[in-house]
Amino acid sequence: MKVLVCVKRVVDYNVRIRVKPDGGGVVTDGVKMAMNPFDEIAVEEALRMREAGHVSEVVAVTIGDKKSQEQLRTALAMGADRAIWVEHEEAIQPLGVARVLKALAEREQPGLVLLGKQAIDDDCGQTAQMLAALWQRPQATYASEVVISGETVRVTREVDAGLEVIDVDLPAVISTDLRLNEPRYVKLPDIMKAKRKPMDSYTLPDLGVELPPLVERLETTPPPARTGGFKVESVEELVATLKEKGLV
Amino acid sequence: MSRLLIVAEHGAGNLNASVAKTLACALELKPAELDVVLFSADGAEAACQQAAALTGVSRVLSVARPENGAPMGAVLAPQVAAMAADYDYVFGPSTTFGKDLMPSVAALAGVPMVTDIMGVEDGRTFVRPTYAGNAVDKVRVPDGLVVATVRAASYKAVGGGGSAPVEALELDIELPTHSRFVEIRAGSSDRPDLQSATKVVSGGRGLGSAENFQVIYSLADKLGAGVGASRAAVDSGFVPNEMQVGQTGKIIAPDLYIAVGISGAIQHLAGIKDAGTIVAINKDPEAPIFEVADIGLVGDLFKLLPEIEAAL
Numbered sequence: 001m002k003v004l005v006c007v008k009r010v011v012d013y014n015v016r017i018r019v020k021p022d023g024g025g026v027v028t029d030g031v032k033m034a035m036n037p038f039d040e041i042a043v044e045e046a047l048r049m050r051e052a053g054h055v056s057e058v059v060a061v062t063i064g065d066k067k068s069q070e071q072l073r074t075a076l077a078m079g080a081d082r083a084i085w086v087e088h089e090e091a092i093q094p095l096g097v098a099r100v101l102k103a104l105a106e107r108e109q110p111g112l113v114l115l116g117k118q119a120i121d122d123d124c125g126q127t128a129q130m131l132a133a134l135w136q137r138p139q140a141t142y143a144s145e146v147v148i149s150g151e152t153v154r155v156t157r158e159v160d161a162g163l164e165v166i167d168v169d170l171p172a173v174i175s176t177d178l179r180l181n182e183p184r185y186v187k188l189p190d191i192m193k194a195k196r197k198p199m200d201s202y203t204l205p206d207l208g209v210e211l212p213p214l215v216e217r218l219e220t221t222p223p224p225a226r227t228g229g230f231k232v233e234s235v236e237e238l239v240a241t242l243k244e245k246g247l248v
Numbered sequence: 249m250s251r252l253l254i255v256a257e258h259g260a261g262n263l264n265a266s267v268a269k270t271l272a273c274a275l276e277l278k279p280a281e282l283d284v285v286l287f288s289a290d291g292a293e294a295a296c297q298q299a300a301a302l303t304g305v306s307r308v309l310s311v312a313r314p315e316n317g318a319p320m321g322a323v324l325a326p327q328v329a330a331m332a333a334d335y336d337y338v339f340g341p342s343t344t345f346g347k348d349l350m351p352s353v354a355a356l357a358g359v360p361m362v363t364d365i366m367g368v369e370d371g372r373t374f375v376r377p378t379y380a381g382n383a384v385d386k387v388r389v390p391d392g393l394v395v396a397t398v399r400a401a402s403y404k405a406v407g408g409g410g411s412a413p414v415e416a417l418e419l420d421i422e423l424p425t426h427s428r429f430v431e432i433r434a435g436s437s438d439r440p441d442l443q444s445a446t447k448v449v450s451g452g453r454g455l456g457s458a459e460n461f462q463v464i465y466s467l468a469d470k471l472g473a474g475v476g477a478s479r480a481a482v483d484s485g486f487v488p489n490e491m492q493v494g495q496t497g498k499i500i501a502p503d504l505y506i507a508v509g510i511s512g513a514i515q516h517l518a519g520i521k522d523a524g525t526i527v528a529i530n531k532d533p534e535a536p537i538f539e540v541a542d543i544g545l546v547g548d549l550f551k552l553l554p555e556i557e558a559a560l
Contacts, residue, residue, distance in 0.1 A: 011379075016382075016514075017379045017382040017383055019383050025383075026378075026379060026383050093360055094351065094360070094361070095354065095355060095358075095359070095360045095361070098355060120379070120380065121378065121379060122378050123363065123364065123377065123378050123379065123380065124351075124361075124363045125347055125351070125363055126351035126354070126361055126363060127351075128351075129321060129325075129348060129349075129350075129351035129352045129355070130351045130352065130354065130355035130361075131355075132322060132352060133322075133325055133351070133352035133353075133355035133356050134355050134356075136424070137426065138322050138424070138426045138427040139321055139322050139348070139352065139427075140427075141321070141344075141347075141348045142344060142348070144489075154430070157344075158344070158489060158490075159344040159345070159432070160343050160344045160345070160443065160490065160498065161259070161432060161434045161490065162432060162433050162434035162488070162490050163432070163433040163434075163490075164429075164431075164432045164433075165429075165430040165431050165432070165433070166320065166427060166428060166429055166430055167427070167428045167430055168426060168427045168428070169426040169427075172426075178496050179489060212358065212359070212360060212390075213360070213390035213391075214360065214390070215360045215362060215387050215388070215389050215390070216387060216388045216389075216390075217385050217386070217387050218373065218385075218386045218387060218388055219385070219386040220378075220383050220384065220385050220386075221383070221384050221386075222382075222383065222384070223377070223381055223382065223383070223384050223521065226521065226526075226540045228538060228539045228540055228541060228542075228544075229541060229542035229543055229544070230542075230543065230544070231533075231538070231543075231544040231545065231546060232543055232544070232545050234545075235545070235552055235555040235556050235559055236559060238527070238543060238545050238556065239556060239559040239560060241543055242504070242525075242527070242543075245525060247447070247503060247504045247524075247525055248471060248504070248560055
């Protein structure tokens with residue numbers, strides 16, 4: 001079985017986000033970029049499936065400009081077998097991404113498509129479900145445990161009420177939650193080796209994909225800041241203040 | 249005039265608290281008709297009645313089919329998409345239920361989606377958080393159906409007292425059989441639900457162990473509060489993940505939030521931005537949590553918490 005893992009280039013999660021003063025988005029010039037952390041978990045899970053003998057090939061996919069190849073190289077260095085780069089310079093949003101991934105799924109015929117439950121830049125959390133809907137295959141979102149047995153997968157999902165367990169038939173789309181695994185560190189020799197691994201490239205016309213209209217971003221602003229209050233000196237003062245505010 | 253549909257989450261005979269908040273957002277669009285749909289195996293009569301009582305609801309639609317016994321996105325999406333042809337807007341709550349379902353609905357309808365509406369500017373312009381709430385985008389959706397989730401923490405629940413009719417709706421469409429519900433393992437608790445509680449007490453790494461979390465439960469019970477935790481406390485194994493508050497857990501907006509032994513990592517603060525009053529109790533006077541807390545108290549939590557309980 002082949003696994004398609006989708007990765008996105010985003011601002012590194014350690015970077016403190018700064019909104020541009022002109023409202024035109026957040027500052028990305030000179031800012032460290034990295035693979036979306038949830039996608040890293042997806043890559044790790046695919047590799048573990050291969051190591052466990054369930055999967056024969058792990059294919060990493062991204063859509064973006066030339067720089068997005070760096071994230072594919074990271075996936076290859078982690079251990080993916082090959083990569084697919086879909087070249088696209090302009091903005092693309094989840095529905096467009098899902099259309100591209102569906103075209104690739106039809107071409108590659110994977111048993112599983114793994115992706116992060118959301119990207120930490122736009123926080124949309126839509127792509128996996130949209131792909132599943134377009135591909136007419138199951139969606140197992142927010143996975144914290146994935147067990148493959150034959151033609152079905154048992155997925156434990158992190159939902160508001162606790163843990164939900166579902167069975168889905170292959171092929172399926174799984175979106176990964178934080179606690180599914182801890183991604184491995186990439187070693188230097190693996191980075192060298194990754195440079196020799198194959199990377200195919202496509203354009204949207206190659207795949208016959210037409211993008212839907214975009215949700216237009218009009219303005220980006222910083223969130224209203226919460227200003228700190230004051231410190232109290234004692235439990236009595238705390239309780240008195242809360243009572244005064246009618247909170248207890 | 250527009251028509252708006254809300255897909256309601258419900259379970260164990262109760263309407264989820266997020267529905268009344270989603271409704272508050274929907275009413276800002278002043279729709280001519282506002283319907284609420286519930287999917288169930290048995291008609292979910294009690295939850296339908298609760299929805300019918302909410303302010304602003306025109307009709308409650310109940311779609312009962314055996315396949316709808318457990319709310320699975322892949323099974324519900326084709327049904328919602330079939331209904332969507334009659335509406336200008338289809339909204340769901342930003343709970344795991346809504347976040348799982350609504351993108352599939354949008355994809356089947358062939359339209360983009362807006363995640364986490366936190367404000368309505370006009371009929372096509374919405375405000376939503378990005379970068380874990382560290383930036384706020386104003387966005388305009390293209391022509392056609394609008395599919396969105398509503399960030400419950402940004403809205404106050406509408407009141408009751410309404411009496412909308414409840415109608416059974418039959419949708420004659422074929423549903424996928426590739427996905428099957430097995431079970432839900434919920435942390436059983438008599439305490440208020442974290443996401444709808446008006447008061448929440450949360451513990452962090454400072455608690456030190458699962459046993460020590462007892463002081464948090466004890467104070468919460470005295471206050472009638474829900475119990476949360478920081479990601480550090482979850483990762484340390486003190487409490488299960490469904491108690492996690494923050495960017496990677498639940499985003500909540502109680503009237504009173506008491507953070508105990510929580511340093512205040514950005515990812516935690518992202519989950520409590522909309523809380524009414526934040527109280528921080530921490531032994532480190534320099535902890536970042538004090539920068540956002542309305543009321544701070546520096547000291548040893550194991551000494552202070554019992555004192556607070558006694559003083560209440």
